[in-house]
Amino acid sequence: MYVYLSVLFMMHYWLLLILFIGWNNYIHEMCHALNLMQFQQSTMKRKQPVSFLAIYFLLLIGIAKCDWNDGNVGVDRPGGDFPGMPVPLNTSDENHVHACAELCQKTTGCVAWAFVQPFCSSSNSTQPPECYLKSSKTSQKLDPCRISGVITAGLKPPKFYPLPLGTIKPGGWIKQQLQIQANGLSGHLPLFWPDVENSSWIGGTADVGLHERAPYWLNGFVPLAYQLNDPDLISMAERYIMYIISHQSEDGWLGKDDSKDGNSYWSKYHVMFVLRMYYEATGNETVFPVMYKFLHCAYKRMFSTPFGTTWSGARWQDLVLTLHWLLDNHPNGEEQFLWDMAELVQQQGFNWKGFYSDPNFPKEPVAAATLFTHGVNNGQAIKSGGVWYRQSGNQSDWDSSYQRMEVLDKYHGQASGIFSCDEHLAGLMPSRGTELCTVVEAMYSYEVLFGIHGDPLFAERAEQIGYNALPATITSDMWAHQYLQQDNEINAMHLDDHIWTHDGPDSIIYGLAPNYGCCTANFNQGWPKLLQNAVMISPDNSTITFAILAPLTVTLGETTLTVETDYPFGDTVTITGSCSKEMKNVNIRVPSWAEGATLSWGSVPPTPVPAGKLFQTSCNSVAVEMTLTIPFKTRVTRRFNNSASIYRGPLLYGLQLEEDFKVLKTYEFQSKDYQITTSSPWNYAIHLTNDSNPDEDLKFQNVGLQSGVPPFSIKGAPSKITATGRLVDWGLLHNAADAPPTSPVSSNNKDTPITLIPFGATDLRIAELPTYN
Numbered sequence: 001m002y003v004y005l006s007v008l009f010m011m012h013y014w015l016l017l018i019l020f021i022g023w024n025n026y027i028h029e030m031c032h033a034l035n036l037m038q039f040q041q042s043t044m045k046r047k048q049p050v051s052f053l054a055i056y057f058l059l060l061i062g063i064a065k066c067d068w069n070d071g072n073v074g075v076d077r078p079g080g081d082f083p084g085m086p087v088p089l090n091t092s093d094e095n096h097v098h099a100c101a102e103l104c105q106k107t108t109g110c111v112a113w114a115f116v117q118p119f120c121s122s123s124n125s126t127q128p129p130e131c132y133l134k135s136s137k138t139s140q141k142l143d144p145c146r147i148s149g150v151i152t153a154g155l156k157p158p159k160f161y162p163l164p165l166g167t168i169k170p171g172g173w174i175k176q177q178l179q180i181q182a183n184g185l186s187g188h189l190p191l192f193w194p195d196v197e198n199s200s201w202i203g204g205t206a207d208v209g210l211h212e213r214a215p216y217w218l219n220g221f222v223p224l225a226y227q228l229n230d231p232d233l234i235s236m237a238e239r240y241i242m243y244i245i246s247h248q249s250e251d252g253w254l255g256k257d258d259s260k261d262g263n264s265y266w267s268k269y270h271v272m273f274v275l276r277m278y279y280e281a282t283g284n285e286t287v288f289p290v291m292y293k294f295l296h297c298a299y300k301r302m303f304s305t306p307f308g309t310t311w312s313g314a315r316w317q318d319l320v321l322t323l324h325w326l327l328d329n330h331p332n333g334e335e336q337f338l339w340d341m342a343e344l345v346q347q348q349g350f351n352w353k354g355f356y357s358d359p360n361f362p363k364e365p366v367a368a369a370t371l372f373t374h375g376v377n378n379g380q381a382i383k384s385g386g387v388w389y390r391q392s393g394n395q396s397d398w399d400s401s402y403q404r405m406e407v408l409d410k411y412h413g414q415a416s417g418i419f420s421c422d423e424h425l426a427g428l429m430p431s432r433g434t435e436l437c438t439v440v441e442a443m444y445s446y447e448v449l450f451g452i453h454g455d456p457l458f459a460e461r462a463e464q465i466g467y468n469a470l471p472a473t474i475t476s477d478m479w480a481h482q483y484l485q486q487d488n489e490i491n492a493m494h495l496d497d498h499i500w501t502h503d504g505p506d507s508i509i510y511g512l513a514p515n516y517g518c519c520t521a522n523f524n525q526g527w528p529k530l531l532q533n534a535v536m537i538s539p540d541n542s543t544i545t546f547a548i549l550a551p552l553t554v555t556l557g558e559t560t561l562t563v564e565t566d567y568p569f570g571d572t573v574t575i576t577g578s579c580s581k582e583m584k585n586v587n588i589r590v591p592s593w594a595e596g597a598t599l600s601w602g603s604v605p606p607t608p609v610p611a612g613k614l615f616q617t618s619c620n621s622v623a624v625e626m627t628l629t630i631p632f633k634t635r636v637t638r639r640f641n642n643s644a645s646i647y648r649g650p651l652l653y654g655l656q657l658e659e660d661f662k663v664l665k666t667y668e669f670q671s672k673d674y675q676i677t678t679s680s681p682w683n684y685a686i687h688l689t690n691d692s693n694p695d696e697d698l699k700f701q702n703v704g705l706q707s708g709v710p711p712f713s714i715k716g717a718p719s720k721i722t723a724t725g726r727l728v729d730w731g732l733l734h735n736a737a738d739a740p741p742t743s744p745v746s747s748n749n750k751d752t753p754i755t756l757i758p759f760g761a762t763d764l765r766i767a768e769l770p771t772y773n
Helices: 002-021 023-041 052-060 097-105 172-183 185-192 213-228 231-246 262-282 287-304 318-328 334-346 352-359 375-381 384-392 397-411 436-453 456-472 518-532
Strands: 074-076 112-116 130-134 142-149 166-168 535-537 545-547 552-556 559-565 574-576 583-588 598-601 604-608 614-618 623-629 634-636 646-649 651-656 660-666 672-677 684-685 701-703 721-729 752-758
Touching: 002 535, 023 130, 023 545, 023 672, 074 334, 097 112, 097 130, 097 142, 142 334, 166 172, 166 213, 166 375, 166 574, 172 213, 172 518, 185 213, 185 231, 185 518, 213 231, 213 262, 213 518, 231 262, 262 318, 262 604, 287 318, 287 334, 318 334, 318 375, 352 456, 375 436, 397 436, 397 456, 436 456, 436 721, 456 583, 456 651, 535 552, 535 634, 545 559, 559 604, 583 623, 598 614, 634 651, 646 721, 651 660, 651 721, 684 752
Parallel strands: 545 583
Antiparallel strands: 074 142, 112 130, 112 142, 166 552, 535 545, 552 559, 559 574, 574 623, 583 614, 598 604, 598 623, 634 646, 646 651, 651 752, 660 672, 684 721, 701 721, 721 752
16 A cells, blocks of 8 residues: 555656746756666665655656767757757657757767757747757857757866775874874864854854855864864864854855955865765765755856956856766766856966966065956966866867976075965065965865876975975964964064065964964964875776875775875885775876986896876785885985075975064964074075085985974974075065075174974975075
8 A cells, every 4th residue: 555655656756847847957867866866776885775665767758878969958049059959859858958059969060969948938828849050169058948958078087086085094204293183173173163163154153255264274173173084173174164064045045145256256166076075984875865955056156246357256167076086987877967056167267377477477575466466376377277178178188287387486486386466476485475275275286187197297296395394384283373374484473574475463473363364274274184185096097096195095995005105205105905896006106307317026036117297006915025226326416596595305495594483362272373583693604516416515414203293393304404604695575585686695703513404394394495505
C-alpha cells in the first residue's frame, strides 16, 4: 500500500511539474535531480542509499543522461545567426533541446545554438519548437523562453591537479610552523577580534563594508584545521561554515545583502573556496546545493548589476577557479551554466592581459593609483591568464603567465621573490615595501600556475616567496604581523614621515591589525595553502608530483609517500613509501639553482639530475625509497643600483641587526602591537671579490634546526653567513634606508665582521647591500 501511494504521488507530482514548467524545462530539472542522486551515491565519505524507486521512475520516463546538450535554461545568445533561421524541429524528436544542440554539432561553422521553448508565453503559445544555429558566440542575455549553448570540447586539463584537502599531512618543521600559527593569531581571532568573533557572517555586527574578513580568515583557517587534524580547530571552523550554510537567503545569496553594487560579489569568492575545501576534507555534500544556489543567484544578478570597476571585477579569476573546479569535479548536470557563468565573469572582469601588455604599464612607483595598480589585485591577477587558458585555449593566455612574472620582476621585483607595492606598484627600491596580502595572494597564484602549466618555474617562485617574504613579515610566534614589509628595513615604528606613498603611518609596525585589517585575516592562507599545493596529481591519476619541497606525508588511496627533509634548511630530500598499481610515476622538482644535484633510488647509485626540471622515476606497485641531494651553494644576484643580494639554496640572507621591541598596545591573549628599532649600524657595504665565487668572501655556517625553537626566528635561525663589511656614506630617506649607493662603493672605514642570517628569520634587516672590493 505504501509503495503504491508513493508511486501515485510521484506520478502526479511529475505530471504537474511538466505542465507547469514545460517539457524541456522539466528535462533540465530532472537532469539535475538525477545527477544529484548519482552524486550522493558516490560521495567520498558519506554513502547513503538513494531511493531506487525515484531513480527507476526517472529512467522510466526516458532520461538517459545529462550533458552539455541540456544547455543553459533561461539564457539566449542573440545575434550571430546563420541565414534562414530558425530551423523548425521535428515534433517527433523526444528531446528538442538535444536535437537543436546536436544539429549545431553536425553543421559546419556552427559554434553556438539557441532553442525557443514552445508554449512558454502568450506570444508564442502556438509556436512549434525552433532552433537557431549561430556562427559566432555572442553575448548572453536572460530570456525565460530560451535555452542556449556553445559547442566546446570542455576545459583544457591542467598539467596537474591539486590533491583534496586532508590527503597531505605536515611533518617536521612545517608542522611546527602550522602549530605555531594555530596557537597564535589564527586560532584566536574568533575569540577576540571583532571582525571574526562578531562577524556579520555569523549574525554579528562587525566585518562590515566588503564583508571580506571572516571569509579571508576561513580561507586559511579551514585548511590549517584539517591539516593539523585538530578537533577544536575543526569545530571552530564548522561553526562558521554551518552558520553560513543554514542562513542562505531564499534567493540563494550568502551573507549580508546590504550592498547592491558590483562589490557585493567579491567576499563570496572565498566562501566558495571554503565550501570546496570543506567538502574535500569531509565529503559533506550539503555544500553543493548551497554553492549552486548562490551561483545561480549571482549569475542572474550580474546581468542587472555587473562588476564594473570594483574588487569583484579585479579579482574575477578567483571565482572562475571555483566554476572550473565544479566543472572538473561536480558539474551536477549544469556544464553549460558553469561554462556560461565563467565566460560572463571573465567578460565583466578586468582585462589583465591588456594591462600587462600595454606599453604604458607602470615602470616606476605609481602616483596616480587605480585598481589596476593595486598590489593585491596584481598578486591575484598573476594567475588569471593561466586560469582563463583552460577555457579559452588561447595561446596568448598561456603565454601571459610568463609575461606577468617577467614584467613584475623587471620593474617592481624584490630580492625575496615578491614585488613591491606600498598598496600600489612601487618600483625596485628595496625600502618601499610590500603588503602582506600581496605576499600570500602571489604565493597562491604561483601555486595555481604550476598546476596549470606544470612548469617548475612557478612552483619555485611560490616556494621562494613562502620561505622568505612570508615569515619575514610575521613575528616568529605568529601573534603579530606587518602590513608592509621592506627588503631593507631598519625600523618598524609609527612614522608620520614615511617613504611609502599610499599607506598610513603604522604600516610597518608589528601588531594585530596595523594600518588595515585585511592582512590580519588574509595572512592565514600562506602556510596552509603552500602545503596544500605541495603535491599534485596528473589528470590520469598515474603520476604524483612533489612541487614544493617540505616534510610531509601524502596518502591517496593505496599510495602513501613520506617526505623527510629539513629543506630549505637542509640539502637532502628523502621520499619513502609505496605506490598503488595505478600510480606509475613520481615526479620531484629539482630547483633551478641546484646544479650538480643527484638522485638515488633503490639500488641505483646517485645519478645526476637536471636543475630546474621535474625528474621522473617509476613507482608502479613497488616500495619507494629515493633521496634527492641538492648542493647548496652561495649565490650573488645584483639588484637595485648594482647592490648585492646573497642566497644559499632557496633562502635569501640579510644583514642581522639587533632588535629592540617596545610594546605599544596590549590586546587579549598574547596579542600586542610592537615597534621594533635597532641600535646596530646598518649602513654597511659587503666585501665581494668575485660574484661567481662568493665563497672566497662569504663563510657559511650550519647550526641546524633546534628542537622546539621556530626556525624562522633570530634565536632559531639554523644557519648564518659571516662576511666582511665597511660602513659607507648611506643615509636615510623619510626615516627609511635610502636607496643603496651604487656599487662598487669606496670607503676608508675599517673592515668589520658582519653576519647574515635567513631573511625569513629577521624582523629588521638589509637584504640589498652595496659592495666594495
